[in-house]
Amino acid sequence: MKRTCAITTAALTTLTATAVPAHAGGGREVRFATFNASLNRSTEGALVKDLSTPSNTQAAAVAEIIQRSRPDVLLINEFDYDAAGKAARLFQDNYLSVGRNGASPINYRYRYTAPSNTGIPSGHDLNNDGTVATTPGTDAYGQDSYGYGLFPGQYGMVVYSRHPIDFRNIRTFQNFRWADMPGAVLPENYYSAAELKSLRLSSKSHWDVPVKVNGKRVHFLVSHPTPPSFDGTEDRNGRRNHDEIRLWADYVQPSKSRYIYDDNHRRGGLTPNARFVIAGDQNADPHDGDSYAGAIHQLLRNPRINAKHAPSSEGAPEASALQGGANTTHKGNPKHDTADFADTTPGNLRVDYVLPSKNLRPTAGGVFWPTKTDPLYRLTGSYPFPTSDHRLVWLTTRP
Template sequence: MTIFRRILAVAAAAALLPLGSGTAEAASRTTRFATFNASLNRNAEGQLVAELSTPDNAQAKVIAEIIQRARPDVLLINEFDYDANGTAARLFQDNYLSVAQGGAQPITYKYRFTAPSNTGIASGFDLNNNGAVVTTPGAPGYGDDAYGFGAFPGQYGMVVYSKYPIDMRGVRTFQKFLWKDMPDAALPDDPATPTPADWYSPEELQVFRLSSKSHWDLPVRIGHRTVHFLVSHPTPPTFDGAEDRNGRRNHDEIRLWADYTHPGRGGYIYDDRGRRGGLPQGEPFVIAGDQNADPNDGDSYQGAIHQLLDHPKIDSGFAPSSAGAAEASALQGGVNATHTGDPKYDTADFADTAPGNLRADYVLPSKRLRPAGGGVFWPVSSDPVSRLTGVFPFPSSDHRLVWLDVKS
């Protein structure tokens, strides 16, 4: 039995259980959604499974403690290596989340979802135009010629943990959606030629996938209501050249959700099962993930994240923040001193030479949901739990967990 069928069976059985005591309870239910780029990626295939097979991996213990302290109900983890059997996802629950870490209480998620990622899948083409096609996993240049940057298939993948049932029959994934099929796509241009939008050849565009990892629409049953958890991890808008292929791809990866949730704009979108169209109008949703785009600073292409922040169906009025982020910006200085955005909203501790600390991670609810608070797990240095985000004995991740409480 495949992992998809196993999860489907669990979800189907759970659907038979009572999900609430009545309409009043459902109307007043508060659910905590979170995203966390946990940097649980490894250099070799199978390494994460091996490390999570025992309960003593130092980084995994720290990541688990952060999650236990924030206690989200529905959680996306970015940069969690994918394996076909979902073994790493299960081991992280069993050996880390279910075990008290550093005085925090264990946390159990009955439901989880993981699926293939475009990272580390060979394209068979010279996508970085350096004159070589690299198809050997782990070889120099392999990641640049893969559909998404990665040393092996599934590196930098994703996993979702949920306390509430995931409607597996309603799940939509968009791993194989082609960039060329997005109307007016921001395709990169080779500045050395007069032809526009020609960084990728016609043959490459016939196979080039938009999503650098994947995009998932996971319907989550919360009480008597379904909330669509829309998750992704767009590529960083850097590590390229004048053609800005990564910046443009980041922009359009973000745009996919903007069009998917905008009535009348998602008709061109097709999922991995061939079903077309965007999210039905009126369906509540939460968009989450490391978007790799700051609204004010950094290297984003054409204000990419504003496609969501200024979206007519998204409530972006409440921005999670932390005192630790503001403190870090002041203490670290460097390019942070030149930023125009308020540092209290930063969610990632990047190099202080460039790009500096940024707001890269988001949890954005639809206007049919009501924000009821939230935050960024970035304690100030005087807080004892700042050890979880410090540099000794290692940084747990250069990103911080971001959560939002919503009335659903």
């Protein structure tokens, strides 16, 4: 569905799923979006193979969702990385550039992808099972990698943009060490001193991708923190998720960002007047789920971020009511949910965000989650999902 919201100064007004505001791009308004599209595969090279032809059902559905949403600047999470960038190119050529079921093709002249910590062996026993796993393709290997992945680059990221990317000034933070964050909420007595000397904070990576929009620079700050689950009582993943989110919360505040260094050893974060949009699957809900210490509030209550306007949909509350289970005990308003997770636990959650800086003016926003009577429901469906368990989230702003 394309639920649309017309923003007032106080709230978003929900429109119908098929009434997505027309957006041709190239004007003063810019539409930013994030989509965990689940374009990941279990073996290295499989995504390139799937995208080499125009007939992959899942990729075609993902492309149609993007075509109907028409973002100008888009982050895709869970898009397997390959060093040659073949998958990113093939998805444009064979899917985004081909109209789907009446949706117009969409062409992104600029794209960016880079290595991910997923599936990169750490050389340490990070899950404390007594073995350092070195064979790709196994769960044990993923557990001992810097970020969980069965092979290097699984669950990676890619940015597509219709506006010029300032490639020279991109900053990446793949190698930033977790222990170098002052006051990091590291699990107590879990990692050895040797592990802490090399353990990276980002489970995938953090990228600052500057985009030139109408003569102004907007920093597209993208990441995909680890889920706060799949661990033990030490809560190592929940704590890591908290600090991965914190990196951007500190990065946008000059008084708090001095400790941060990028992969080229440049220190510090954004300047006080910088324009930015934080985007990604943060794997953290403001009210429900397993987040550590209100992790997402580090962004939602950040003085440099305009988080007043929460995109919503008509399909999410319908799904919550129909699916029941854990959803019946949630505290958050289901219209803001962005992910259709298992109904036993944790239920549907708001975990995907597009958050602009205070000096950007949001004008519209939404979550692509159709109701069951909407013809576009075929693109999302319900759990188990045909395309992805996440929904595309978008926000239109005036730089």
